[in-house]
Amino acid sequence: MxxxxxxxxxxxxxxxxxxxxxxxxxxxxxxxxxxxxxxxxxxxxxxxxxxxxxxxxxxxxxxxxxxxxxxxxxxxxxxxxxxxxxxxxxxxxxxxxxxxxxxxxxxxxxxxxxxxxxxxxxxxxxxxxxxxxxxxxxxxxxxxxxxxxxxxxxxxxxxxxxxxxHGLGAVAKVALNMLMGVQLQAMSEAVVLGVRAGLNREQLIEMIVASGYSSPMMRFKGQAMLRRDYQRADFRLSLMRKDLMLAMTEAQRLAVPLPAVTAAYEMLTAALNDGSGELDCAAVLGQVEKAAGIQR
Known part of the structure; x- marks a missing residue:
């Protein structure tokens, strides 16, 4: 057909x-x-x-x-x-x-x-x-x-x-979306540490995006972070948090520790409670900046 x-x-x-x-x-x-x-x-x-x-x-x-x-x-x-x-x-x-x-x-x-x-x-x-x-x-x-x-x-x-x-497609999606959440958190922490230490925010994001440590997702979301352009949500922050919650629930069932995912989930939860749930998930950078006392 x-x-x-x-x-x-x-x-x-x-x-x-x-x-x-x-x-x-x-x-x-x-x-x-x-x-x-x-x-x-x-x-x-x-x-x-x-x-x-x-x-x-x-x-x-x-x-x-x-x-x-x-x-x-x-x-x-x-x-x-x-x-x-x-x-x-x-x-x-x-x-x-x-x-x-x-x-x-x-x-x-x-x-x-x-x-x-x-x-x-x-x-x-x-x-x-x-x-x-x-x-x-x-x-x-x-x-x-x-x-x-x-x-x-x-x-x-x-x-x-x-x-x-049935169910294995969902397992794969949850496992792969974990990587997205953890990468966004790690990138946000790198940016905030560098800025607090005196680096130029734009230069630092550009260096991260161009580096061998980057990924296609980090290069894509890095552009939104660079411009603080979070209003046009390609993937809402609330959904990113939901997906990490799914990962943590499955990990609890299987007795698998997920310390990096847990840290990312906590920051996304803080961002959600701060009113950023409908923004793009790259807005987690703003929450990490806020936690470090950097004006957004």
Whole structure:
């Protein structure tokens, strides 16, 4: 099937980018978002606006869900006019949201129990990667269901890894997002130490970004840190904190110590309580600056 009908629920930075990519590739896409204005932006590009998650799923071969929390996924699946009741039997339902491994397994059981085909399909990348088809997918679920999603993956992804059973996609996403949180914290601490010792803030960030210690993520977020441009949130600070909390919960279950993640989580929590939750996660630098008595 070259052009599956797609129902897409959740139109944040990533979701909107993926829908734009799918529409440009010629897919028929029905979209739903809790904030209707985000869905309306996609109508001129050819998206069909749905009034509920169920309406988006009802005429679709594949349903993709990209929302912020496990509670939101649960509501999309089972709430009033939810996906499970409306989708045709055997529909592939891929959850792209970042949730705990336990939640991923719960949703897979729920979806399969309703007669559908679940995929624990987690995504790495940002909005630009989504629009350019350069996402990385880490998937748990049946191989035949991954194959059924291939026409969509061919458009959205530059790399797809099938990891095995349900929950393993979520494990991979949590483990990799840990690295992002820890790198942001380490970079922030390096900047603040250098500035307190007399280095020029802009020069220091530029040196870090250009160094062999940097990473693509640090180079990307370094630009926001350089300009203190945190309002345009590519990845909200509150979501970064949520992802580290997921990592710590799984680590507690498995008796794995995560001292670096714990430190990063504590600073993100302080930033959240200080009102920075809706800012880009690079704003953690501002919280480290505040803790060191540096004026922002």
């Amino acid at each position: 070259d052009r599956q009908r797609i129902g897409f629920v959740g139109l944040g930075v990533m979701g909107s980018g993926m829908v734009r990519r799918l529409l440009a590739a010629g897919f028929e896409v029905a979209v739903f978002n809790r904030s209707a204005d985000k869905a309306a932006e996609l109508a001129p590009l050819g998206a069909r606006l749905a009034a509920s998650p169920g309406e988006a799923a009802a005429s679709s071969d594949v349903v993709l869900i990209s929302v912020a929390t496990a509670d939101a996924v649960r509501a999309v699946l089972t709430g009033d006019d939810g996906v499970l009741a409306a989708a045709a039997p055997g529909t592939v339902i891929a959850d792209l949201s970042t949730v705990s491994p336990d939640a991923a397994r719960e949703f897979a059981t729920m979806i399969a129990g309703a007669g559908h085909r679940p995929l624990d399909a987690r995504v790495l990348g940002n909005g630009r990667h989504a629009e350019q088809g350069e996402l990385r997918f880490m998937i748990g679920g049946e191989a035949t269901d991954v194959d059924a999603l291939k026409p969509v993956l061919d458009v959205l992804a530059k790399d797809v890894v099938h990891l095995g059973g």
